[in-house]
Amino acid sequence: MAEPELVDVVVVGLGVGGDEVAGKLAEAGLSVVGIERDLVGGECPYWGCVPSKMMIRAANALAEARRVDGLAGTAQVRPDWAPVAKRIREEATDTWDDRVAVDRFVGRGGTFVRGSGRLDGPGRVRVGDRVFQARYGVVLGTGTRPSIPPLPGLADTPYWTNHQAIEVEELPASLLSLGGGAIGLELAQVFARFGVQVTVLERSERVLAVEEPESSEVAAAALRADGVTIETGVGAERVSHDGQHFTVHAAGGAEFTAERLLVVTGRRAHLAELGLDTVGMDPDQRYLPVDDRMRAGDGIWAVGDLTGEGAFTHIAMYQAAIVVADLLDHARRATAGPDPSGTASVVGGAVGAASGVPAAGGPASAGSGSAGSGTAASGAVGSGVAGSGAVGAGVGGPQGVARADYLALPRVTFTDPEIGAVGLTERQARERGLNVQVGFAELASSTRGWIHRGDGFIKLVADADRGVLVGATSAGPAGGEVLAGLVVAVHAAVPISQLRHMIYAYPTFHRAIETALHDLR
Ligand SMILES: Cc1cc2nc3c(=O)[nH]c(=O)nc-3n(C[C@H](O)[C@H](O)[C@H](O)COP(=O)(O)OP(=O)(O)OC[C@H]3O[C@@H](n4cnc5c(N)ncnc54)[C@H](O)[C@@H]3O)c2cc1C
Numbered sequence: 001m002a003e004p005e006l007v008d009v010v011v012v013g014l015g016v017g018g019d020e021v022a023g024k025l026a027e028a029g030l031s032v033v034g035i036e037r038d039l040v041g042g043e044c045p046y047w048g049c050v051p052s053k054m055m056i057r058a059a060n061a062l063a064e065a066r067r068v069d070g071l072a073g074t075a076q077v078r079p080d081w082a083p084v085a086k087r088i089r090e091e092a093t094d095t096w097d098d099r100v101a102v103d104r105f106v107g108r109g110g111t112f113v114r115g116s117g118r119l120d121g122p123g124r125v126r127v128g129d130r131v132f133q134a135r136y137g138v139v140l141g142t143g144t145r146p147s148i149p150p151l152p153g154l155a156d157t158p159y160w161t162n163h164q165a166i167e168v169e170e171l172p173a174s175l176l177s178l179g180g181g182a183i184g185l186e187l188a189q190v191f192a193r194f195g196v197q198v199t200v201l202e203r204s205e206r207v208l209a210v211e212e213p214e215s216s217e218v219a220a221a222a223l224r225a226d227g228v229t230i231e232t233g234v235g236a237e238r239v240s241h242d243g244q245h246f247t248v249h250a251a252g253g254a255e256f257t258a259e260r261l262l263v264v265t266g267r268r269a270h271l272a273e274l275g276l277d278t279v280g281m282d283p284d285q286r287y288l289p290v291d292d293r294m295r296a297g298d299g300i301w302a303v304g305d306l307t308g309e310g311a312f313t314h315i316a317m318y319q320a321a322i323v324v325a326d327l328l329d330h331a332r333r334a335t336a337g338p339d340p341s342g343t344a345s346v347v348g349g350a351v352g353a354a355s356g357v358p359a360a361g362g363p364a365s366a367g368s369g370s371a372g373s374g375t376a377a378s379g380a381v382g383s384g385v386a387g388s389g390a391v392g393a394g395v396g397g398p399q400g401v402a403r404a405d406y407l408a409l410p411r412v413t414f415t416d417p418e419i420g421a422v423g424l425t426e427r428q429a430r431e432r433g434l435n436v437q438v439g440f441a442e443l444a445s446s447t448r449g450w451i452h453r454g455d456g457f458i459k460l461v462a463d464a465d466r467g468v469l470v471g472a473t474s475a476g477p478a479g480g481e482v483l484a485g486l487v488v489a490v491h492a493a494v495p496i497s498q499l500r501h502m503i504y505a506y507p508t509f510h511r512a513i514e515t516a517l518h519d520l521r
Helices: 016-027 043-047 049-066 082-092 099-107 162-167 182-193 213-225 313-336 350-355 376-385 426-431 447-452 479-491 496-500 511-518
Strands: 005-012 032-036 111-114 117-119 124-127 130-140 174-178 197-202 229-232 236-241 246-250 255-258 260-263 295-297 300-302 410-413 418-423 436-442 457-463 468-476
Touching: 005 016, 005 117, 005 313, 016 032, 016 099, 016 130, 016 313, 032 124, 043 049, 043 162, 049 082, 049 162, 049 182, 099 111, 130 313, 162 182, 162 260, 174 182, 174 246, 174 255, 182 197, 182 213, 182 410, 197 255, 213 229, 213 418, 213 457, 213 468, 246 260, 300 313, 410 479, 418 479, 426 436, 426 457, 426 468, 436 511, 447 511, 457 479, 457 511, 468 479, 468 496, 479 511, 496 511
Parallel strands: 005 032, 005 130, 032 111, 130 300, 174 197, 174 260, 197 229
Antiparallel strands: 117 124, 124 130, 236 246, 246 255, 295 300, 410 418, 418 468, 436 457, 457 468
């Protein structure tokens, strides 16, 4: 057995969350080993948020050009996928090469190891024939992978996950999307706008089933207007492939056929691979539960999708900031005893000095993405969403370390119109027994919405007893951007009376919020 190499922290999985934690801890002066088996940066820059939003940007440009007729003259649009594929290859992913991201991590002071990491007892991680013993802690940031339903026949077919859909160079003539959640709808609309015959098959009675029913209606109507066929309540029973086409055989004898099959039926963590049993933890859980400081167990922290707290890059970054602050606090206490001031500093050097490792020099927020070559994968996720400097800036717990709080969790489905939501849906609020009030306004009730001819709405969910919003949805041409004000309202529990007395700029989309506030009942 290899002699364990002693380091301060081992981070397994350098996706959005793990890369951020590992880089920040290394900058703070800790000796950090970061282990990644695929590409540093993870799903978001290579097969998720960034390339999919590039696709959406292109598809929306087509849609906007098609709106010229009757509004501003005439326009002829000839879609071409080639520039989209090229942009994803060259600008987003460096042709799926993480060299720049690896260099950036090493430049921040980390030690990089390519391979699959696995716990091998308390504080110990094995990767290939190397074993690392962590002085302060192990951070798991291994994310999720597509959850493939156990449909007979499916495994033997060349179905697509988001990976093949993002990497596609030439579009198929037709596509079935098995799954009508956010990812399925975003990709379905993109491909339809580029001329692909798309059918969405959704098991639930409505697409986007986790959001408000009104959101499902708006999204379904928009996709149908783009030529997408939406079939809900479809219980897929088996899949066949004849070498050219896929057929999904559904309950009741219905069959759906297309050239490609995209499976987007959710994602799952693969805990069984992580050696959790060697530290007395249950590897058979769906996700790895963590406390509000992201601690999964003694000396083990977890970050990102595998915690099951919401599969979003902004959640991974939010959690990463908490992990960094808590781990630095833990390391400082372990080395130097309690801080008489009772506060945890996460500025570079504070722990470095304690652990005998020279400080990286400069604040923990410095440098994210700065070494990038300009591609999104090499820097944009880190620098754009990093929340740089936010570490430790949140509301402090007893020890000054920010605690995770998901009450105002924002999420955006980037269909056109965009559907942004924060906090509780009406149904969730009622299930919690709140004294619920709901306010609604069509976007067209605002002058800007009417001028724009854009579909959408604002829906507010209030706790009447407290006089605050606990949830909201903003659907519209800029639904994800309009959401920001609603996130502040939910996050800071701004009194509704105060929201009603705000001044809303005329004629913006967000004036519909004011209308919805006056509709609360
Ligand atoms: C198509 C698509 C679009 C999306 N769009 C958005 C969006 O618009 N906005 C948004 O906020 N989110 C979006 N997401 C979600 C976002 O990508 C994830 O929430 C984010 O990537 C989670 O980061 P993570 O660090 O938890 O995991 P990941 O990014 O999945 O990274 C985990 C890393 O761990 C590595 N790994 C796993 N096991 C091991 C092991 N044993 N040893 C070593 N390495 C290991 C993996 O190779 C991977 O690189 C999208 C996702 C998809 C699929």
